[in-house]
Each structure stands twice: as C-alpha cells, then as structure tokens.
Amino acid sequence: MVIAAIVSLILGVVCGQWLFSPDLVSLFGPISEYTLYILMFAVGISVGANKQVFRRLxxxxxxxxxxxxxxxxxxxLAGFLCYLIVDMPLRDCLAVVCGLGWYSLSGVLLTNLAGATLGTMAFFSNLLREILSFLTIPFIAKHLNHYTAIAPAAAxxxxxxxxxxxxxTSEDVAVMAVVNGVVCSALVPVILNLLYRV
Known part of the structure; x- marks a missing residue:
C-alpha cells in the first residue's frame, strides 16, 4: 500500500509537470474534494461495521x-518542536503533523485548506510516519509494552x-488498536479544519 501511494504520487507529478495541460489539471480540484467525502464515508462504514469498537466503548x-x-x-508537541526548528508558522507545523499518519486524507484536506505545498508536506510527513511505524512497532512491543506500540501507528x-x-502484541491490544485508529481517524478532519477555519 505504501509503495502504491509513492508510485501514484510520482506518476501524478510526472503527469502534472509534463503531460497534462493546465486546464485539465484545474479539473482535479473538485475531484479531490469529492474523493475526500468518499474517504470520510468509507471511514464511517468501517466504524459502523466493527461491532468490537462499540463493545469496547x-x-x-x-x-x-x-x-x-x-x-x-x-x-x-512534535509539531511545536518542528515550529522551533523550521521556518514555518506554528499553525502549518501543527497541521502537517496532525494528519496522525493518514496521508491520503491529510494531503487532500490540507491542499484544499492551505494549498498544494502544505498538502504535499502533509502527505510525505504522514506517509513517513506510517513507514516508521512498521519499523518501530516490533521494537516497542518487545522492549516497552504492547499498548505503547499503538502510538507510532496513530490513525x-x-x-x-x-x-x-x-x-x-495480543488480541486485546489489537482491539484497542482498532478503537484508537477509529478515534484518531475521526479527529484528523476535525483538528485540521479547526486550525484553518477558526
């Protein structure tokens, strides 16, 4: 899935830079917004279909x-640390990291809210978070504790x-991971919209 996302992005850059006309590129704005609604609808379906989530709640x-x-x-806190290190407004730093690993949504949503540059940064930042999750979860589960291993994964x-x-980890932790993912996924659009609409 991660490889497919990277390949899709590279193909999009190539098409946008050399193959598609500006008129054709401008048509993708409304499409990305409808794609966002479909993503949110899909998350709602996955939440509603997962009976264990409501049982655990x-x-x-x-x-x-x-x-x-x-x-x-x-x-x-990581976003605030980035603000202290890089030359970017605090709101933009927070928005980039607050995708909570959901690169497809945060990239599209931030592109609509704050422009393509920040949307691209959010996409790469959250894609990197997911890749690092795959690398760190086994270590954290083995050397810290099983519930802590959920943290890098976020959404x-x-x-x-x-x-x-x-x-x-264990079956109980896996159920908690599902609940955590649902909550974090629901928070991503709320946080990002609060940062740019307030």
Missing part, C-alpha cells in the same frame, strides 16, 4: 480514550499497521 467508557489522547498530545492502527500490531 461500553466496556471501558472514557478510559479507552487515554491512548488516542496521548497520541494527539504527543503529536502536537493507521485500525488498518494498514493492524496486522503487524496483531503479530507483535
């Missing part, structure tokens, strides 16, 4: 939000990194 109540809350706080803990989390 009833079982753990507010305590189940500790992991996603920690992930969001850690991510915001991807319900889909692309879930098989790795299942292999490296």
């Amino acid at each position: 009833r079982q753990y109540h507010v305590k189940i939000l500790i992991i996603p809350a920690g992930i969001v706080v850690g991510t915001v 991807t803990s319900e889909d692309t990194t879930l098989p790795l989390l299942m292999r490296c």
Whole structure:
C-alpha cells in the first residue's frame, strides 16, 4: 500500500509537470474534494461495521480514550518542536503533523485548506510516519509494552499497521488498536479544519 501511494504520487507529478495541460489539471480540484467525502464515508462504514469498537466503548467508557489522547498530545508537541526548528508558522507545523499518519486524507484536506505545498508536506510527513511505524512497532512491543506500540501507528492502527500490531502484541491490544485508529481517524478532519477555519 505504501509503495502504491509513492508510485501514484510520482506518476501524478510526472503527469502534472509534463503531460497534462493546465486546464485539465484545474479539473482535479473538485475531484479531490469529492474523493475526500468518499474517504470520510468509507471511514464511517468501517466504524459502523466493527461491532468490537462499540463493545469496547461500553466496556471501558472514557478510559479507552487515554491512548488516542496521548497520541494527539504527543503529536502536537512534535509539531511545536518542528515550529522551533523550521521556518514555518506554528499553525502549518501543527497541521502537517496532525494528519496522525493518514496521508491520503491529510494531503487532500490540507491542499484544499492551505494549498498544494502544505498538502504535499502533509502527505510525505504522514506517509513517513506510517513507514516508521512498521519499523518501530516490533521494537516497542518487545522492549516497552504492547499498548505503547499503538502510538507510532496513530490513525493507521485500525488498518494498514493492524496486522503487524496483531503479530507483535495480543488480541486485546489489537482491539484497542482498532478503537484508537477509529478515534484518531475521526479527529484528523476535525483538528485540521479547526486550525484553518477558526
């Protein structure tokens, strides 16, 4: 999936730079917005179809939000650290990192909210987060604890990194990872819209 995303991006750059006319490129703006709605609809379906998520919510109540809350706080702190290091406005630094690993949505959404440059940065930043998750989850699960291994995955803990989390942790942690992924995925559009619409 990660390779497909990178190849698609490279093909898009090539088409935009050398093959497509400016008139054709301008047609992709509305298409990306409708694609965003379809992505959000798909997330809603996956949440509604997963009965374990609602069972765990009833079982753990507010305590189940500790992991996603920690992930969001850690991510915001990382965005603030980036602000201190790079020459970018704080809002832009926070927006880039607050995709929580969901590169397809954060890239499209930030392109619509703040322009193609920031959208591209968000895409690459969150794609890198997903790649690093695959590299760090086994180490974290082995040397720290199983629940901590959910943190690098953030929103991807319900889909692309879930098989790795299942292999490296336990069934109970995998269910928590799904709940975490659902919560983080729901927060991404909320956070990004708050940053640019307030």
